[in-house]
Amino acid sequence: MKLTKKILLEESMMPTKWYNIVADMENKPLPLLNPKSQKPVTAEDLEIIFPKAIAEQELSTERWIDIPEEVYNIYKIYRPTPLVRASGLEKALDTPAKIYFKNESVSPVGSHKLNTAVPQAYYNAKEGVKHLTTETGAGQWGSSLSIAGAHFGLDVKVFMVKNSYYAKPYRQLVMKTYGGEVFASPSEFTQCGRDILAKDPECGGSLGIAISEAVEVALNQPNTKYALGSVLNHVILHQTIIGLEAEKQMEIVGDFPDKIIACFGGGSNMAGITFPFLRHKLSGEKKDLQIIAAEPAACPKLSCGEFKYDFGDSSGLTPMIPMYTLGHNFQPSQIHAAGLRYHGAGQLVSQLRKDGFIDAVSIEQQECFDAGILFSRAEGIIPAPESTHAIATVIREALKAKEAGKEEVILFNLSGHGLLDMKSYEQFI
Numbered sequence: 001m002k003l004t005k006k007i008l009l010e011e012s013m014m015p016t017k018w019y020n021i022v023a024d025m026e027n028k029p030l031p032l033l034n035p036k037s038q039k040p041v042t043a044e045d046l047e048i049i050f051p052k053a054i055a056e057q058e059l060s061t062e063r064w065i066d067i068p069e070e071v072y073n074i075y076k077i078y079r080p081t082p083l084v085r086a087s088g089l090e091k092a093l094d095t096p097a098k099i100y101f102k103n104e105s106v107s108p109v110g111s112h113k114l115n116t117a118v119p120q121a122y123y124n125a126k127e128g129v130k131h132l133t134t135e136t137g138a139g140q141w142g143s144s145l146s147i148a149g150a151h152f153g154l155d156v157k158v159f160m161v162k163n164s165y166y167a168k169p170y171r172q173l174v175m176k177t178y179g180g181e182v183f184a185s186p187s188e189f190t191q192c193g194r195d196i197l198a199k200d201p202e203c204g205g206s207l208g209i210a211i212s213e214a215v216e217v218a219l220n221q222p223n224t225k226y227a228l229g230s231v232l233n234h235v236i237l238h239q240t241i242i243g244l245e246a247e248k249q250m251e252i253v254g255d256f257p258d259k260i261i262a263c264f265g266g267g268s269n270m271a272g273i274t275f276p277f278l279r280h281k282l283s284g285e286k287k288d289l290q291i292i293a294a295e296p297a298a299c300p301k302l303s304c305g306e307f308k309y310d311f312g313d314s315s316g317l318t319p320m321i322p323m324y325t326l327g328h329n330f331q332p333s334q335i336h337a338a339g340l341r342y343h344g345a346g347q348l349v350s351q352l353r354k355d356g357f358i359d360a361v362s363i364e365q366q367e368c369f370d371a372g373i374l375f376s377r378a379e380g381i382i383p384a385p386e387s388t389h390a391i392a393t394v395i396r397e398a399l400k401a402k403e404a405g406k407e408e409v410i411l412f413n414l415s416g417h418g419l420l421d422m423k424s425y426e427q428f429i
């Protein structure tokens, strides 16, 4: 059997720079706006909640940005991640399509989120910050920031969407094991949490509310900054390590993807795997590359949202972001893919979608779990509920290829495993 199952990169072949797509965009994204002055945000505005280096990256137009050595060394704990030929899934679908996936589930926290948690903790620590605050939905981001904080000697407060706090008890324990402090959001710890609980004591929370709580604490407590796990440009920048590795790995097997598919919450894993490939489409060299963002039907901001300026959180503390959004007060239903319940799509992805470079599909939960179960049995990995959206989309495309008798190359991002999400699987089995 000649097929290579896993395409591995040596540690020494890990990319040493992140890729910033802004440099190659013909239509630059509209600026973030300061909500008070309605003027474009400056680095100084951002430095109220972020360290200088992150504020700079957020506004940077440099094409390549060096990965600091300290970050690179921690990336080595789990990177480079394997590119895997999904030969089991191909067989199960009897498709002529070649399917590859980038396995980000091998990180110690089980998802891609550590790729940005590590540099964010590093830059904060380097600038003398002692405390970080953040929000988390399913708990993947809170787990990532908790361990990244531990690597660089920072303490971390995590506001976890209340419904997930109770639905995913092992995630809290992961965060606490790493030394993170976890609050069920809305909490009594912040003014915004108390206001919401006064109106609705039963409120199960949302990412928008949890962000408001985390930002409030960062604004009011000394030596404290805030860290965000998706949506913003610096997060997407850090995640491009996924696509940059995948590009080298696809080169090794002599393939280039016709389609790249990833699930879509705030856009970081999708942008992370696709932007390094998309640069060859922006340059006109790979005109036919298609990029598909897979959203839950319960929160379809790219498929059904409106492009406009909106806040990143529910109380309007963040800058206004020009993006596809369902509205900052949108309360999606309680789907299991808690990491995909964010209301907006961010500045870069939204501009690229507007310019026709990114397609979107929205998928019902049942189809996603069916896909997750098929994938588990075919490839042996139980995917995160978020990642099943990508898999369901891959299955649709692979079956279309079969119908058309086309041997196309499909690449997707396995953003995480689902071993801490078995409660969700229980309901479908």
Ligand SMILES: *Cc1c(COP(=O)(O)O)cnc(C)c1O
Pocket: 110, 111, 112, 113, 138, 140, 141, 229, 230, 231, 263, 264, 265, 266, 267, 268, 269, 270, 339, 340, 384, 386, 387, 415, 416, 417
């Ligand atoms: C957080 C998360 C997502 C969604 O976030 P993006 O920023 O859109 O990538 C997807 N998959 C997993 C496993 C996650 O933890």
